[in-house]
Amino acid sequence: MSQNAVAPKPTLAVAGLSKSYDKRRVVGPLDFSLEAGSVTGLLGGNGAGKTTTIGMVMGLIEPTQGSVHAFGCDMSRERYGALGRMNFESPYVDMPHRLTVRQNLRVFGMLYDVEDLNAKIEQLAKDLALGDFLDRQTGRLSAGQKTRVAIAKSLINDPQLLLLDEPTASLDPDTADWVRARLEAHRRTHNCAILLASHNMSEVERLCDRVLMLKDGTLVDDDSPASLLARYGRDTLEEVFLDVARGRVDGAPA
Numbered sequence: 001m002s003q004n005a006v007a008p009k010p011t012l013a014v015a016g017l018s019k020s021y022d023k024r025r026v027v028g029p030l031d032f033s034l035e036a037g038s039v040t041g042l043l044g045g046n047g048a049g050k051t052t053t054i055g056m057v058m059g060l061i062e063p064t065q066g067s068v069h070a071f072g073c074d075m076s077r078e079r080y081g082a083l084g085r086m087n088f089e090s091p092y093v094d095m096p097h098r099l100t101v102r103q104n105l106r107v108f109g110m111l112y113d114v115e116d117l118n119a120k121i122e123q124l125a126k127d128l129a130l131g132d133f134l135d136r137q138t139g140r141l142s143a144g145q146k147t148r149v150a151i152a153k154s155l156i157n158d159p160q161l162l163l164l165d166e167p168t169a170s171l172d173p174d175t176a177d178w179v180r181a182r183l184e185a186h187r188r189t190h191n192c193a194i195l196l197a198s199h200n201m202s203e204v205e206r207l208c209d210r211v212l213m214l215k216d217g218t219l220v221d222d223d224s225p226a227s228l229l230a231r232y233g234r235d236t237l238e239e240v241f242l243d244v245a246r247g248r249v250d251g252a253p254a
């Protein structure tokens with residue numbers, strides 16, 4: 001890069017982000033950024049702050065302090081400049097139960113102003129095998145079927161920033177495998193930055209080029225899966241996860 005070249009803005013930049021409830025800090029302060037086309041795992045034990053972090057990035061949870069910039073837009077002041085280019089999947093956000101899957105996808109597609117929406121829904125139904133229940137009420141689906149619908153919803157606007165909160169937690173191993181392949185294809189096609197909260201370490205090893213380790217709401221490590229394995233002297237990310245969760249600090253960054 002020449003001296004005058006300006007570095008491209010990260011897709012997502014989080015600075016000093018924290019959340020407290022009743023003066024008890026549960027997350028932060030967090031500082032990290034995501035580059036276009038990267039897949040970053042957000043790991044941490046139960047209650048570490050993964051869902052709260054994703055909620056703050058999406059603007060679903062109001063931060064106590066700090067800032068979130070997506071595509072250079074300050075999410076506290078100009079979020080509408082960015083929301084159309086991002087999306088999320090979370091098991092904690094339910095869709096209207098009485099609408100059919102197709103109707104729900106239509107509602108979200110219209111919110112995002114998706115062009116040629118019928119064709120988009122057909123394509124997603126094919127990619128995520130929703131065909132058998134596209135015209136059934138969403139509330140009557142199994143957990144795994146609802147998850148596939150939630151993933152379809154998260155892809156409806158071809159996002160370039162995708163936040164996924166345990167996207168394969170309720171899927172059987174075969175379905176989880178092809179859903180991961182679908183997410184990888186989306187990343188490639190749209191140069192999408194993905195933040196993936198997961199308890200599935202083999203999923204993280206397969207999909208992520210970088211891992212953020214959260215413990216008690218703070219970042220305790222940030223590295224590639226390969227470097228984490230080397231530093232902690234472990235063969236699997238699961239072992240690294242246990243080291244971090246149990247406070248074995250040999251591999252922790254200096």
Ligand SMILES: Nc1ncnc2c1ncn2[C@@H]1O[C@H](COP(=O)(O)OP(=O)(O)OP(=O)(O)O)[C@@H](O)[C@H]1O
Pocket residue numbers: 021026044045046047048049050051052053
């Ligand atoms: N509305 C709330 N009021 C008070 N405390 C909350 C609230 N929401 C979350 N917390 C607390 O914030 C902390 C982080 O919760 P969060 O759901 O972000 O964790 P997580 O890493 O997603 O956990 P899990 O793996 O169990 O889903 C927890 O201690 C939780 O009890």
